[in-house]
Amino acid sequence: MTTLGIIGVGLIGGSVALGVRAHDLFDEIVGFDVATDALDLLVADGLLDRSAESIESLARASTLVLISVPTGSIGVCLAALARSGRSHELAMTDTGSVKGTVVSAALEAFGELPSGFVPGHPIAGSEHSGAAWSDPDLFKDRKVILTPTTSTSPDALARVEALWKGLGARVEHLSAERHDRLLAMTSHLPHLLAYALVDTLASQPAPDEIFDLAAGGFRDFTRIASSDPQMWHDIFMDNSEGLIDALDLFEGHLRKLRTLVEELRSEDILALCERAKQTRDRHLNRG
């Protein structure tokens, strides 16, 4: 009997549950969430087979545990898994967008890095949050980055990989440090910039008039600023160093662009726009 235990049943946890059902990957799904009312509804809806009263009891009922909570709460979950006394039999993974702090939290919770722990990050999601937005195909053709530690056992790694591949994802391995540096550039920095832009406009004397003039480009550009604030707070806190490095790099480029615009350097501006378009079209031609 295989049982998937999901800690934190939001967009990610709910989508994993739906996908596991759709592909019949586990015999049973047990869920835990601090929002117990919402959890009861998910059991009533059949998304989960049953709910656990605590992380400890979820650990005792599970063969694989998925922690899908905001990164700042992963440490608390790992500590509860350590207290369950069953962590040596479990495969455990998480879905946090920052991996360095998760590895540190595991070390602190267990006193050593457990062989069953496989830090992970599905590169999927949306600006929506909550189980109501769950989608069994959320991970289809998406990348899931696993950052196994030096202690991670081949067995735990294989079981976590099988979960994600079963959901249609492509699994890749990176070091936690490299993951955090790369994601700072492709995800954490763009979110910070979108928050900063919305904040800039909102602080103007007549923000309504400004936002009324926003067209599709602005909507797309700032969509990520509608993401879950707690989740992004945690990411900015947990990857502050990677984010600051990426921001400094970006600001250096932005200062160069500012000079081009200020000095009306026509050829250089055109070359920049052409280069950026070519780069984006080449790498992201799927839309």
Place this chain on the structure above:
Amino acid sequence: MTTLGIIGVGLIGGSVALGVRAHDLFDEIVGFDVATDALDLLVADGLLDRSAESIESLARASTLVLISVPTGSIGVCLAALARSGRSHELAMTDTGSVKGTVVSAALEAFGELPSGFVPGHPIAGSEHSGAAWSDPDLFKDRKVILTPTTSTSPDALARVEALWKGLGARVEHLSAERHDRLLAMTSHLPHLLAYALVDTLASQPAPDEIFDLAAGGFRDFTRIASSDPQMWHDIFMDNSEGLIDALDLFEGHLRKLRTLVEELRSEDILALCERAKQTRDRHLNRG
């Protein structure tokens, strides 16, 4: 007999032509474009009734002229309209994303601001360019900002308004200066930031690995960097002052955010993310 003359038949000009057909707003549509081969195809396809060999001949055939070319080319078009000797009988409008330089160009081309000239800007478009992407509903429920000059006649204004309203747009009036300041914030700055981000990542040692990790948020955020380079070159050049002002404002906010992240000021970061989400959700709840 009413004839719409369209100078520059790309995404905007083509969409106007399709919409005018769909709503039967003019008896005839004549087009001019420097890309004569493409223009011939549009006539063959029936998007245009016929092509004009020059802007001057288009002016002689038209009752209303729409200039839908990149902003940097509008001055050349206005000068040709002035040479046609028919500008005093024509209503003329443009679709440029910057209005201050267009008004200056009109003054230079005509020696005075012609009563028939109504500067305009439809807040619509996409990262795609070219008549092949034309959409008769591109302007439906979109705003069109007109910035009539002190010389604009009520008759010309009414005729240009009727065109846009006939295409389903909502028409608003602003001063050219106010338009350029507002659009710098909602459109020109976001484009500059998207170009800057793509350029930053592209300049890294292993850009392929970085772009491979880009998820939906990054795609949305940088979509506008796939826009027409010539068009955006012209906008950055023509609204350099407004853009620099908006950029300085943004950089001030970004520096504050950098400090929050560097100093791990948890409550302030959470407050910022919540405020930005609330602001965006309130103003842009359409997606």
